[in-house]
Amino acid sequence: MTRPVRRLQRLLVLLPSAGLGGAEAHTATLARALAASGVAVAVAAAPGLAAGLARMLGEAAALHPAPVDWREAEDPGANAARQARAAEALIRDLRPDAALVPLPWPDHGLGLQRALARAGVPQLAIAHLAPPEAAPVPAAQRDGLADAAVTWAAVSAPVARRLAATFGLPPGGVAVVPNAVAAAPADPARRAARRQDRRAALGLGPDAPLVLFAGRLEEKKGADLLPALAERLRQASGATLVALGEGPLRSRLAGHPASQGTGPLQAPLRLPGQVADVADWLLAADVLVLPSRLEGCPLIFLEATALGCPVVATAAALECFGAEAAGFARIADPPTVVALTTHIGVMLTERGGARASVAAAQAHQRLFDQAAMLGRYRSLLRACHAA
Numbered sequence: 001m002t003r004p005v006r007r008l009q010r011l012l013v014l015l016p017s018a019g020l021g022g023a024e025a026h027t028a029t030l031a032r033a034l035a036a037s038g039v040a041v042a043v044a045a046a047p048g049l050a051a052g053l054a055r056m057l058g059e060a061a062a063l064h065p066a067p068v069d070w071r072e073a074e075d076p077g078a079n080a081a082r083q084a085r086a087a088e089a090l091i092r093d094l095r096p097d098a099a100l101v102p103l104p105w106p107d108h109g110l111g112l113q114r115a116l117a118r119a120g121v122p123q124l125a126i127a128h129l130a131p132p133e134a135a136p137v138p139a140a141q142r143d144g145l146a147d148a149a150v151t152w153a154a155v156s157a158p159v160a161r162r163l164a165a166t167f168g169l170p171p172g173g174v175a176v177v178p179n180a181v182a183a184a185p186a187d188p189a190r191r192a193a194r195r196q197d198r199r200a201a202l203g204l205g206p207d208a209p210l211v212l213f214a215g216r217l218e219e220k221k222g223a224d225l226l227p228a229l230a231e232r233l234r235q236a237s238g239a240t241l242v243a244l245g246e247g248p249l250r251s252r253l254a255g256h257p258a259s260q261g262t263g264p265l266q267a268p269l270r271l272p273g274q275v276a277d278v279a280d281w282l283l284a285a286d287v288l289v290l291p292s293r294l295e296g297c298p299l300i301f302l303e304a305t306a307l308g309c310p311v312v313a314t315a316a317a318l319e320c321f322g323a324e325a326a327g328f329a330r331i332a333d334p335p336t337v338v339a340l341t342t343h344i345g346v347m348l349t350e351r352g353g354a355r356a357s358v359a360a361a362q363a364h365q366r367l368f369d370q371a372a373m374l375g376r377y378r379s380l381l382r383a384c385h386a387a
Helices: 022-036 047-057 076-094 110-119 157-167 188-201 223-237 250-254 278-284 299-306 319-328 337-349 351-367 370-386
Strands: 010-014 040-045 061-065 098-103 123-127 150-154 174-176 210-214 240-244 269-273 287-290 311-314 330-332
Touching: 010 022, 010 076, 022 040, 022 047, 022 061, 022 098, 022 299, 022 370, 040 047, 040 076, 047 061, 076 110, 098 110, 098 370, 110 123, 123 157, 123 370, 150 157, 150 370, 157 174, 157 319, 188 210, 188 278, 210 223, 210 278, 223 240, 223 250, 223 269, 223 337, 240 278, 250 269, 278 299, 287 299, 287 337, 299 311, 299 351, 311 337, 319 351, 330 337, 337 351
Parallel strands: 010 040, 010 098, 040 061, 098 123, 123 150, 150 174, 210 240, 210 287, 240 269, 287 311, 311 330
Antiparallel strands: none
């Protein structure tokens, strides 16, 4: 007689992130969807992320501030040991049926994963980013994971290949679940209103070109290029570059001459910080620029094109799409300020080409929408729990 499969009732999300970005927004989307299906979701994250995560999660999950984050200033052993202690306490108190471990970097959840393995809690580990040059994690640091109930997933095929190499996983050992967003195209009246509002707030005329960057202000995202890009855009097209987000480069960018200026000499680079209305900025922008050196499957690209905003990107930024990327955006090759400026200039003047790239990206997104993404993750969690 076959035993009935127990339903997943309690899920523990262990988030090793040090900041808030696409991986964390993706995790919040999963948590909200699982909570809506009746799963009791608990999310553990660094205390400094609690306020931002609470806004992302709403009432969907119980938030548990805990030292589960990976800290660059600590050596790997100390990080893993601290994470494991925190995870063991959470597992003991919450008694989850399964766990979700989002990985902003392949080895940043090692302590969490080892604690789950020792406790016999099945886990779904989702890799959001992995560098091409990643070295394999030493066998001693992977203690217990090979035989544990770990289901591995990644947001793109390149990330999946690198994750498999990092952990010595067999071919096909990582499921690929591309990111997706739920963003309905905005109506023209709303777009026009947002365009006018944003330009007025910046002290710009109604027809002034507006270029947007949205992401963590760090070198992986190419944020160090923003001042030179802003200055060149101002010279070439009179455009203003607005960079949404926070990160380690914020103070350097704020102190750069490109961010200075008042009155008639407005600064070409503006830094509003972290904002809650990214969608409104995407509606107002003429172009989104992605100068990234490394990406997984960027949510901001999906959000931009879903809302009708054309994109200029480096090849690395849209690596997840392979050869199709050239049809979805203007690709700056080589990934220099000069090339990015040139392609942005084309997008600002050739509206027909910009609309065609957006339409191609939207058609691609319809092939694998957010409902399909969530369904795939539910299937992986069910299989993980059943195992």
